[in-house]
Amino acid sequence: MALGLTLAACGSKNDSTTGGTSGTPSAGKPASxxxxxxxxxxxxxxxxxxxxSAARGLDKAKxxxxxxxxELEAAAGETDAQKxxxxxxxxEGGYNTVIAVGFAYATALEKTAKDYxxxxxxxxxxxxxxxxxVANLTFAEQEGSFLVGVAAALKSKTGNVGFIGGVNVPLIQKFEVGFAAGVKxxxxxxxxxxxxxxxxxxFTGFNDPAKGETAAKGMYDAGADIVYAAAGGSGNGVFKTAKANGKFGIGVDSDQYNLPALADVKDVIITSMIKEVDVAVYDFISSVKxxxxxxxxxxxxLKAGGIDYSTSGGKIDDIKTKVDEYKAKIVSGEIKVPSTK
Amino acid sequence: MRNLTLRSVLLGLAAPVGALVFAALLCAGILAVTGHSPVDTVDAMSASAQRPRTLVNSLNTAVSYYLSAVAVAIGFRMKLFNIGVDGQYRMAALLAAALAGAAFMEGVPPVLRVTMTVLASMLVGAAWAGIAALLKVTRGVSEVISTIMLNAIATYLVSYLNNPARLAEVNPGSNDVKTPDITAGGQVPGFEVTGSSSKVYGLVFLAVLVGFLYWFVLSRTRFGFELKATGLSESAAVASGVSVKKMVVISMLLSGAVAGLVGIPELLGASHSYSLNFPAGVGFIGIAVALLGRNHPIGMAVAALLWGFLFNTANSLDTAGVPREIVDIMQGVIVLSVVVAYELVRRYRVRAEQHAVGHALGRTKTAEEVSA
Structure with missing residues (x-):
């Protein structure tokens, strides 16, 4: 949240606006x-x-x-033509600020943007x-994943940790590679x-808690004591299994310790890799405004913000200094986190 | 006699039309109950029908649906349930894309290059379906089970092969993985339509040709007769000297070959590569389209066009504030009600025939009695 404010503040630092809108918009009033x-x-x-996450950014701007x-939504089985x-x-409907959520829109956007x-x-x-x-909003997920990897390695008693990815695509492989590098x-x-x-x-792997449960059970049985769930909604299943087995998990995308939907299992979430798509969406809208x-x-x-790790719940307070040392090294460029295998 | 013809035509139309009307009414009811306006929905749909881009997209979608439906229907006519069309076409599209996009294909003349790509996709589809056929004739494995499992295996295999270490590449900064782009010589250019940013697939004629061959082989050749005979009664076919095992293998191979074509119009006409975003699930839609079109070449074409149009209205519905899921509901209701309606009409027809026969016999008897 503090980060979001910082970024928002950055966005409106210079108050000379050419869009005919006031630099400090008042809530509820259509600004432009x-x-x-x-x-x-x-x-x-x-x-x-x-x-x-994108929706949160939109809601905040609204x-x-x-x-x-x-808001429109994609369906399964689409070609680029439908996108x-x-x-x-x-x-065509007069929406002059359009955000495409996800890399699947790349080809469709290329054709559309030129015509408008x-x-x-x-x-x-x-x-x-x-x-x-077109503004391309990308994230260095490997850097945040590196930090939670560091936290996992420091916190693990067995020297055995797990990574559960939702779907095996390059985007999620970035989480895996960064995490493994951090652990090592x-x-x-x-x-x-x-x-x-x-x-x-x-793509059901992003929203199937039962699959997350099964996979996590296998990892905990095989000696892991901390599992990083980069699997969207399937992470709920991972945390449930962690709780049932007295083990721990690491969240993804938002500070999952504070998500109301995960209140039952939040005790096992030692940290989360934060990827603030909402901040990116909000920043973009502000910039156009x-x-x-x-x-x-x-x-x-990590340097620009939008990627970070969370400390809510206090489970990693004892190692926070060490994780922050690594964070500083990544920000300074001393450590280069790989993004591909 | 003329009466009978008119009547049978009406009866034939009664089932699909009745099912459509029923589905429309039910969907209107669902919309009304959930607080959405059925009128807005119709407005959005008719707005779609007037937008050239949506019509072109609908036709293109229908092309892939139709090919998928024909693949399924070939099996259906043999009482074979090929649920594996989905895996077959995804395997075929990936490997055909890798072939067509490969560097050594650069020097090949365009016509030959496209022909090779199309044939390769048919071979891959046939081979993947062939596994299920072999399992069925040698080990007695139900093709329903084996094709479903082969779908899952295809998913893993495609995922394994569509990898920068193997057949695919990743552009720096992109999160997509795709096969190398097929260059102009390997593409099939589409047809421009005024007012539409999308082009009609150049391979729209491939679907027409496949539909024609499907009709011709089934109704004008000995093989087609044997295939239908085997589907209607296996024992009767055996008695007349048809080798059922041979028929199973051949029809599965044909079904798989047509399945292999499902992704080709999109691959060569629009996407030019197999990527993470290549449409999946068309094989299952083919089952619904074949059911709706009653395995008839024209019926399936109408069904594919309807399905393609409904699918492409979803964005307009979304824009109008009508939940796009209404399309799924409508498609589901149409399939269910068509199946029920066909059964009702069939029963009505049987009863009417029995009645007519009974009536005729009764009258003959009376006549005899009178003459006696």
Missing amino acids: NLKIGLAYDIGGRGDQSFND SEFGFDIK EDRLRQLA PDVKFAIIDSADPKVDN AVKADATVQVKYLTQPPD DAKFAKGEKVYD
């Missing part, structure tokens, strides 16, 4: 003529994961600025397409068990 369209990936609002918003149609319908030069687009999680009116940086001989719940195009739209890639990492 922005109309915001959001195209979700499969699952949409309510997926307890990636899409919901409640502060009072923009007109429209393109979705983006075009938003642009006056519309400002953003895409989450993809450095493609490179078009003048602390304890070179530690064991890292790795398991992906599903293979593409089966303040007429400070910047095209191209904007990387959210």
Whole structure:
């Protein structure tokens, strides 16, 4: 939250605005003529994961600025044509600020953005397409994962930890690679068990707590005492298993210790790798509002913010100094965290 | 006689039309109960029907649905349930994409290159379905079970192969994995339509050709007759000298070969590579389309177009504030009610025939009595 405020503050640091809007918007008053369209990936609002995170950013912008918003959602079995149609319908409908949630929109956005030069687009999680009116909002998930890997290695009594990925795609592999690197940086001989719940195009691994339970049980039985769940909604199952077995888990995307939906199992969540898609969405909307739209890639990492680890619950207070040392080294560039195997 | 024809035509139309009307009414009811306006829904759908882009997309979607439905229908006519179309086409699309995008294909003339790609996809689809056929004829494994399991295996295999270490590549900064792009010489250009940013698949004719061959082979060749005969009664087919095992293998191979084509119009016409975003699940939609179209080449085409249109109206519904899930509900209700309606019409027809026969016999008897 503090980070979000910092970033928001950064965004409106210079109050000379050309968009005809006041630099300090008052809540509830329509601030400008922005109309915001959001195209979700499969699952949409309510997926307890990636899409919901984007939705939070949108909600925050709406409640502060009072923009007109429209949310559309992807379906399974789509080709690029349906995604393109979705983006075009938003642009045609007068939505002049359009956010595509997920790399699946890259091809569709490339074709659409060129035809609507006056519309400002953003895409989450993809450095493609490179078009003048597109902002690419990407995250260095490997850096945050490295830090929770460090925490896991320091906290593990068995020297055996686990990684559960929702779906075996390059995006989630970044979490795995960073986590493993973090663990090994602390304890070179530690064991890292790795398991992906599903293979593409089966994306149910992001929202199937039962699969998370089974996978986590296998890891705890095989000697792991901490499991990092980079699996969206399936993480609930991992934490449930952790609680039942007296073990621990690590959350992902938001500070999962504080999520109401996970209140029953929060005691086992020692930390979370925070990826603030909501901050990215909110920042982007603010930037358009303040007429400070910047095209191209904007990387959210430990240095720029948007990626971090959480300490809620106090389970890693004793090692926080050590984790922060690593964090400082990554920020300074002394440690380069790999993102691919 | 003319009466009878008109009547049978009406009876034939009664089931699908009745099912559609029933589904529309039920969906209107669901919308009303959940606080959405059925009128808005119809508005959004008719707005879709007037937008060239949506119509082009609907046609393209229908092309892949139709190929999938024909693949399923070939099995259905033999009483074989090929649930593996999904795995078959995904395997075929991936390997065909890898072949068509490979560097050594650069020098191959376009026509030959496209033909090779299409044939490769058919071979892969047939081979994947062939595993289920072999298991059935040698070990007696139900093709329902084996094709479902082969779908899961295909998912893992595709995921294994669609990897930068093997057939695919990752662009720096992208989170997608895809096979190398098929260059212009390996693509099939689409048809421009005024007012639409999407093009009609160049391979739309492939679907027409497959539909024609399906009709021709089944109704105009000895093989087609034997296939249908085996499907209707295995023992009768055996008695007339048909080798059932051979028929199982051949029809599964054919079904798989057509299944292999499902992803090809999209691959060569639009996406030009197999990526994480390549459409999945079309094989299962084919089952519904084949059921709805009663395995008939024209019926399935109508069903595929309807399904394609419904699928492509979802964005407009979303925009109009109508939950897009209504499309899924509508499709589900249509399939269920069509199956029920066909059964009702069949029973009605049987009863009507019995009645007519009974009536005719009764009258003959009376006539005899009179003459006696």
